[in-house]
Amino acid sequence: MNPSLIVVADTVHTLDPAQPLAQAVAVTDGTITAVGGRADVAGWRGRDTEVVDLGAATLTPGLVDGHVHPVMGLNLTAGVDLTAVRSVADLVAVLRTVDVARGGWVQGWGLDPNAFEGRPLTHAPLVEALGPDVPAYLVLFDAHSALASPRALEIAGVEGPRPFRSGAQVVAADGVPTGHLLEMEAMDLVSAHLPAEDPARRRRRFLQLLRDMAATGLTAANAMDFEGDSADLVGAVADEHGLPLRLRFAPFVMPVHGRGYLDHVVDLQRLGGPRWSVDGAKFMIDGTIDGGTAWLEEADTHGESTAPFWPDPAEYTEAVGFLAAHDVPTVTHAIGDAGIRHVLRTVAALPRAPRVPHRVEHVETLPDDLVGQFARLDVTASMQPTHCTHYTRADHSDNWSRRLGKARADRGFRTRDLRDAGARLALGSDWPIAPYDPRATIADARLRRTAGRPGEEPVLPGQALTARMALEGYTTEAARAAGLAAVAGTVRPGARADLSAFTLDPLTADPDEFAQSPVPLTVVDGTVVHRA
Structure with a gap:
């Protein structure tokens, strides 16, 4: 054995039941070839082997993000960061600091609807801050809605409500648009007029994003997009620099797409390159609770969220069945209880087990009778704990909880119930x-x-995961979700050499402290992609 790399640390959590703890890992040609103790290193080491001794650090299998939008996110994070805005007054103050070029657009992202404190979302604060003649487009935190200024609506030719094939909406009062745009078809009316980004700058931003992700310990991500310039962008960055982490893409399938597009999605599954591939298709059966576009079994407290994103859910079921028959794994955004139920029914009716398990994304409010269906149907629950902790409150005073009402908010983000x-x-x-x-x-x-x-008071603390469950959600469970358990998710001979190192031990450190743990090393495919 002549490994190219040996990584040594006081603690290696392999997550391999056959050898749960180790202190040294040898890597050859992107594959783990040996796992053992410090005493084994001298016998493994070859003339050209790089040995990285991390001392008291902890090494784990490489972390995998279950759901990101790395390409769409470049568009969605254009302009001023509004994630710290907590009130309408804050929003006006931030927008007034923007240097507006003559005829230029003002863009922003990450706006929390809770800033409006229960009042209707309108473009009034944009007019107050910028005046009536500045085109402005602000994406709300859920990326399923936006606020457009009167000038932006004028440029886009939006003068009133419009019919859409999906559950999108141009919100209007007495027939006049308020500036609030719900869901992608409505948002696209305005976003299509935004100035295009310079391609070279876009490639730099994309590469930097991936490098920043690797610096947090991420080695791979499930990318829920493959639209627009995705293929050219990813291919160009991969060829010129190499991708700092693996990307597994799932292109969107929307209600407006017909059979020809489904054939195209099947063809896309052949695409890929070093550290990236297209493997799946992304659906949305509903929108968001905050925007009133989720699909609930009973209306929310505003009388909304009663309709699916697909006007005819049978068409969704047919599209999923077509792709499943072509061995394309499906990923469905389903937030409301009715939406989740329909997705599970769709999967239950499929005639054969898939190559890669089907997935439901977000799973925000889940009735008791559906909890056990995920395991029974072998469907992955893909969830984002920070959606709960960042945007809801224990006392249910947030917009999400108020819209749902206490009973449904109390069954929100049931991570522990699903694992149990x-x-x-x-x-x-x-x-x-x-x-x-x-x-x-x-x-x-x-x-x-x-x-x-x-x-801060915990939100439904009974749904807390153990330290091991949380780590597994980024490692062994992520590998199983992608159909890669045979080659990923654990540190053992024959597995991919994707490794994450932390100064603090994720299984024993205080969680608040671990959130700030330095990351001394990240390895992808046997290559060091981040070194502190």
């Missing part, structure tokens, strides 16, 4: 909806509150 019922639970961030740092997400999954805020 035997479900496969993959964890992720949904970046840019929430930060991508897995350390904080792992901590929040255990705390049920925001890491670093010990005074």
Whole structure:
């Protein structure tokens, strides 16, 4: 054996039941070739072997984000960061600091609807801050809605409500648009007029994003997009620099797409390159609870969220069946109880077991009778703990909880119930909806509150995961969710050499402290992609 790399650490959590603990890992040609103790290193080492001794650090299998939007996120994070805005007054103050070029657009992202304190979302604060003649487009935190200024609506030719094939809506009062745009078809009316980004700058931003992700310990991500310039962008960055982490893409399938597009999605599954591939298709059966576009079995407290994103859910079922018959794994955004139920019924009716398990994303409010269905049907629950901890409150005073009412809010984000019922639970961030740092997400999954805020009351603390469950959500469960358990998710001979190192031990450290743990090393495919 002549390994190219040996990584040594006081603690290696292999997550391999046959050898749960180790202190040294040898890597050859991107594959783990030996796992053992410090005493084994001298016998493994070859003339050209690089040995990295991390001392008291902890090494784990490489962390995998279950749900991100790395390409769409470049568009969604354009302009001013509004994630710290907590009131309408804050929003006006932030927008007034923007240097507006003559005729230029003002863009922003991450706006929390709770800033409006229960009042209707309108473009009034944009007009107050910028005046009536500035085109402005602000994406709300869920990326399923936006606010457009009167000038932006004028440029887009939006003068009133419009019919859409999906559940999208141009919100209007007495026939006049308020600036609030719900769901993608409505948002696209305005976003299509935004200035295009310079391609070279876009490639730089994409590469930097991936490098920043690797610096948090991420080695791979499930990318829920493959639209627009995705293929050219990813291919160009991979060819020029190499991707700092693995990306597994699932292109969107929307109600407006016909059979020809489904054939195209099947063809896309052949695409890939070094550290990236297309493997799946992304659906949405509903929208969001915050926007009133989720699909609930009973209306929310505003009388909304009663319709699916697909006007005819049978068409969704038919599309999933077509792709499943072509061995394309499906991933479905389903937030409301009616939406989740329909997806599970769709999967239950499929005639054969898939190559890669089908997935339900988000799973925000889940009735008791559906908890056990995930394990029974072998469906992955892909969830984002920071959606709960960042955007809901223990006293149910937030917009999400008020819309649902106490009974449905009390069955929100049931991560522990799903794990205890035997479900496969993959964890992720949904970046840019929430930060991508897995350390904080792992901590929040255990705390049920925001890491670093010990005074914050936990949201439904009975749903907290153990430290091991949280780590598994980014490792072994993520590998099983992708159909890669034979080659990923554990540290053992024959597995991919994807490794994450932390100064603190994720299984024994205080969660608040682990959220800030330094990351001394990240290895992807046997190559060091981040070194502190």
